[in-house]
Amino acid sequence: MQHYAGSHAGLSVCVLGGKGDKMQRDYAYSSVRYLENLRDAGELGREAAERTLRRLNPQKVKTASVPVVFDPRIGKRMVSSLCGAISGASIARGTSFLKDKLGEQIFNAAISIIDDPLRIRGLGSKPFDGEGLPTARLELVKDGVLQHWLLDIRSANQLGLKSNARAGRGLSSSPSPGSTNAYIPAGELTPQALMADIASGLYVTDAFGGGANIVTGDFSLGVSGIWIENGELTHPVSEVTIAGELLSMYQQLHAANDLMFDSATCVPTLRIDGMTVAGG
Numbered sequence: 532m533q534h535y536a537g538s539h540a541g542l543s544v545c546v547l548g549g550k551g552d553k554m555q556r557d558y559a560y561s562s563v564r565y566l567e568n569l570r571d572a573g574e575l576g577r578e579a580a581e582r583t584l585r586r587l588n589p590q591k592v593k594t595a596s597v598p599v600v601f602d603p604r605i606g607k608r609m610v611s612s613l614c615g616a617i618s619g620a621s622i623a624r625g626t627s628f629l630k631d632k633l634g635e636q637i638f639n640a641a642i643s644i645i646d647d648p649l650r651i652r653g654l655g656s657k658p659f660d661g662e663g664l665p666t667a668r669l670e671l672v673k674d675g676v677l678q679h680w681l682l683d684i685r686s687a688n689q690l691g692l693k694s695n696a697r698a699g700r701g702l703s704s705s706p707s708p709g710s711t712n713a714y715i716p717a718g719e720l721t722p723q724a725l726m727a728d729i730a731s732g733l734y735v736t737d738a739f740g741g742g743a744n745i746v747t748g749d750f751s752l753g754v755s756g757i758w759i760e761n762g763e764l765t766h767p768v769s770e771v772t773i774a775g776e777l778l779s780m781y782q783q784l785h786a787a788n789d790l791m792f793d794s795a796t797c798v799p800t801l802r803i804d805g806m807t808v809a810g811g
Contacts, residue, residue, distance in 0.1 A: 533659060533663055535657065535658055535659075537564065537656075538564055538565065538566075539562070539563075539564060539654075540562075540563050540564075540565065540566045540568075540569050541560065541561065541562045541563070541569075542560065542561050542569055542570070542572060542575060543558060543559070543560035543561075543575070544558060544559050544560070544572070544575045544576050544578075544579040545557070545558040545579060546558070546576070546579040546580045546582075546583040547583065548580075548583040548584055548586075548587055549587050553587075553588070555583055555586040555587050555589075556583060556586075557579055557582035557583040557586055557736070557737070558579050558582070559575040559576075559578035559579040559582065560575065560793075561575060561793070562654060562793065562794060563652070563654075564652040564653070564654065564656075565652060568652065582736065585736075585757060585764075585767060586736070586737075586755065586767045586769075587767065588766075588767065589755065589766075589767040589768055589769035589770075590758070590766050590767065590768055590769075591768065591769070591770060591771070591810050592733075592758060592768050592771060592808065592810035593810050594807070594808065594809045594810050595731070595807075595808055595810075596805055596806065596807055596808075597729075597731050597732045597733060597805075597806065597808055598726070598729045598732040598733075598759075598802060598803065598804045598805070598806070599732060599733050599734075599735060599773055599802070599803050599804075599806040599808065600722075600725065600726050600729070600732060600733070600734045600735065600759065600800060600801070600802045601734075601735050601798075601800065601801040601802075601803070602734065602735060602736045602756075602800065603789065603790075603791065603797070603798055603799055603800055603801075605735050605736065605737065605738050605754070606735075606798045606799075606800065606801035607794070607796045607797060607798050608738070608742065608743070608752070609715075609780070609781075609784065609798065609801060610644060610710075610713050610714070610715060610796050610797075610798055611743075611796055612742070612743035612745065612750070612777060613629075613644065613671070613672075613781075614646075614671075614681060614709065614710040614713055614796075615627075615743070615745045616628060616629045616743075616745040616748075616777075617629055617671065617677070617679070617680050617681055618680070618681050618686070618707075618708050618709065619680045619681055619682040619683060619685075619686025619687060619689070619690060619692075619697075619708045620683075620685075620686050620707055620708055621745060622680050622686070622690060623686050623689035623690055626745070626746050627745050627746065628745060628746060628747055628748030628777065628778070629677065629745075629748075632677050633677055633678075633679075633680065634676065634677065634678075635676065635677060636675045636676050637672070637675065637676070637677050637778060637781050637782075638672055638675040638781045638782065638784060639675050639781075639782055639783075639784065639785075640674045640675045641674075641675070641718065641785065641786070642672060642674075642675050642715065642781075642784055642785075642786065643670060643672050643673050643674060643675075643715070643716055644670075644671045644672040644713065644714070644715055645668065645669070645670050645671065645713070645714055645715075645716065646668070646669045646671055646681075646697075646710045646711055646712065646713045647668040647669075647711070647712045647714075648660075648666035648667070648668070648696075648711035648712060649666060649667070649668060650712045650792070653711070653712040653792065653795070654712070654794060654795040655710070655711040655712040655713075655795035655796075656711065656712060657711060659696065660683070660694075660696040660697060660698040660699070660706075661683070661698040661699050661700030661706040662683060662684050662694070662696075662698040662700075662706050664684075664694055664696035664698070665696060666696045666711065667695075667696065669695060669697075671713070679695060680692070680695075680708075681695070681697040681708040681709060681710060682694045682695045682697055682708055683697060683698035683706050683707060683708040684698065684706075685706070686708055697709060697710065697711070710795075710796065711795065712792075712795055712796075712797075713795070713796050713797075714790065714792070714796065714797040714798060715786050715790070715797075715798045715799065715801070716786070716790065717786065717787070717788045717789065717790040717799050718785065718786035718787055718788055718799060719788060720785075720787055720788060721787060721788055721789070722787040722788075722789055722799075722800040723762075724787075725785065725787045725800060725802050726759055726762055726802065727762040728762060729759045729761075729762055730760070730761060731758075731759065731760060732758075732759040733754075733756050733757075733758060733759065733768065733771070733773070733808050734756045734757045734758075734759055734764055735754045735755075735756040735773070736754075736755065736756045736757065737754060737755045737756065738752050738753065738754045739753045739754075740752070740753040741753055741772070743777060748776055748777040748778055749774075749776060749777070750773075750774060750775050750776065750777050750780060751772060751773070751774040752772065752773050752774075753770075753771070753772050754771055754772070754773055755767070755768065755769040755770070755771070756768055756771075768810070770810075771808055771809060771810050772808075772809040773806050773807065773808055773809075774806065774807045774809065775803070775805075775806045775807065779805070780803050780806070783803045783804045783805055784801055784802070784803050785801070785802045785803075786798070786799045786800070786801055786802075787799045787800035787801070787802075
């Protein structure tokens with residue numbers, strides 16, 4: 532029988548601000564394998580407070596098609612949606628909008644997506660998967676081209692392929708395929724440079740409800756954030772919905788250079804042009 536040991540340390544801070552029925556909240560967190568890598572509690576408190584303060588007195592915006600910039604902790608939904616859509620189980624059932632896209636260009640050529648179960652101190656790291664197969668680094672997307680499905684033994688057999696050791700196992704469930712440490716590598720521009728040419732747009736800092744439909748490729752998400760004017764963050768906005776179609780969104784996706792490995796799925800600041808922002 533094979534086994535391995537792991538450790539985990541975490542710390543989170545949530546801050547409330549405002550008065551009466553106009554209260555706002557936000558948070559900061561640190562999640563690591565080793566206690567020595569945990570961020571300072573005071574630093575997290577300041578970050579949570581700053582995030583809360585910039586959400587006070589939000590405004591509404593009119594419906595428009597504009598660039599949307601995603602804070603890294605929200606932008607990771609782009610990778611999560613992809614991993615759900617390329618799960619071998621979904622492909623074998625034919626219930627993914629990407630079922631016929633293996634080997635095709637689905638992102639622009641500047642985007643790659645990597646799943647690395649052997650990354651040192653990674654929160655999703657594992658020497659072997661839930662079926663005992665040795666793991667290895669996979670470049671799921673290379674230069675915008677979809678290279679792999681996420682496969683366990685069952686889905687690989689259904690597709691006439693070989694497992695790439697992506698089986699996950701819960702305490703009471705059978706193995707199913709999924710990612711380990713998935714991330715989009717850092718781009719070349721700073722977040723500020725990434726949004727410098729945006730005359731009007733939205734910087735998303737929080738999300739609730741909705742998400743990606745991996746069967747149809749539709750995407751709709753309730754969000755709040757900060758409005759961008761002439762490349763600068765201006766006033767907070769709330770009660771808006773962003774929507775698009777995932778394949779089109781993938782083609783329009785650009786990455787900044789601020790990648791941090793703070794969870795199992797990580798991305799830098801991301802920008803997607805031409806999304807619909809539906810306001811009040």
